[in-house]
Amino acid sequence: MPSDDQKGASTPADIKKEIILRKPESQDGPRVHKLIAECKPLDENSVYCNLLQCTHFADTSVAAEMDGELVGFISGYIPPKQQNTLFVWQVAVHAKARGHGLAKRMLANLIERDESRDVQFIDTTITPDNEASWGMFRSFAYERRMPTEEFILFDSRIHFAGQHNDEHLLRIGPFNRDDA
Numbered sequence: 001m002p003s004d005d006q007k008g009a010s011t012p013a014d015i016k017k018e019i020i021l022r023k024p025e026s027q028d029g030p031r032v033h034k035l036i037a038e039c040k041p042l043d044e045n046s047v048y049c050n051l052l053q054c055t056h057f058a059d060t061s062v063a064a065e066m067d068g069e070l071v072g073f074i075s076g077y078i079p080p081k082q083q084n085t086l087f088v089w090q091v092a093v094h095a096k097a098r099g100h101g102l103a104k105r106m107l108a109n110l111i112e113r114d115e116s117r118d119v120q121f122i123d124t125t126i127t128p129d130n131e132a133s134w135g136m137f138r139s140f141a142y143e144r145r146m147p148t149e150e151f152i153l154f155d156s157r158i159h160f161a162g163q164h165n166d167e168h169l170l171r172i173g174p175f176n177r178d179d180a
């Protein structure tokens with residue numbers, strides 16, 4: 001039985017329908033900053049950094065809105081020396097919108113764009129203890145029958161002076177779009 005506060009709550013299908021995906025815009029900077037702060041354990045960056053994500057990297061980033069509220073964001077970019085790769089920097093879904101496939105939908109939105117036509121791989125880094133992130137990316141790869149590989153990219157001691165956990169690189173692909 002639903003509790004009183006669950007009555008009238010949105011179903012998963014409602015939530016999917018209500019959420020609009022779009023490219024971020026410069027005015028989104030402070031809202032992105034707030035969302036990231038609410039999505040532990042993500043590292044917080046400056047509002048200025050979020051503004052750059054929303055402007056210079058808008059073609060490879062995505063914002064998700066529900067009732068005018070920012071509930072999801074992925075920042076990404078194509079590394080200058082790896083033009084066939086979409087590097088996914090951070091994925092954030094507000095607690096109220098989790099568990100309905102939004103993170104995977106945002107990832108799919110990014111690789112379906114014209115700007116991603118040459119992308120063959122998704123790269124991301126994940127700390128070993130972030131089970132939600134591993135689960136989400138592996139599920140995304142599994143659903144598309146895409147191979148994955150993993151190695152340590154940034155070592156806690158060598159790259160973070162022991163102040164941050166290791167960051168493991170997870171590579172998904174190649175997508176082999178020609179075979180699709």
Ligand SMILES: CC(C)(COP(=O)(O)OP(=O)(O)OC[C@H]1O[C@@H](n2cnc3c(N)ncnc32)[C@H](O)[C@@H]1OP(=O)(O)O)[C@@H](O)C(=O)NCCC(=O)NCCS
Pocket residue numbers: 039040041042089090091092093094097098099100101102103104105130131132133134135136137139
């Ligand atoms: C990780 C995060 C983005 C997932 O968002 P989401 O919209 O709920 O994810 P989706 O619904 O698209 O995908 C969920 C998949 O991940 C898996 N998953 C989600 N949370 C999980 C958890 N805590 N442990 C293990 N797997 C988990 C689900 O099993 C699901 O796979 P399935 O569809 O095969 O069952 C969200 O929990 C979040 O913002 N967390 C805080 C910030 C963070 O850690 N971001 C990732 C680092 S970049």
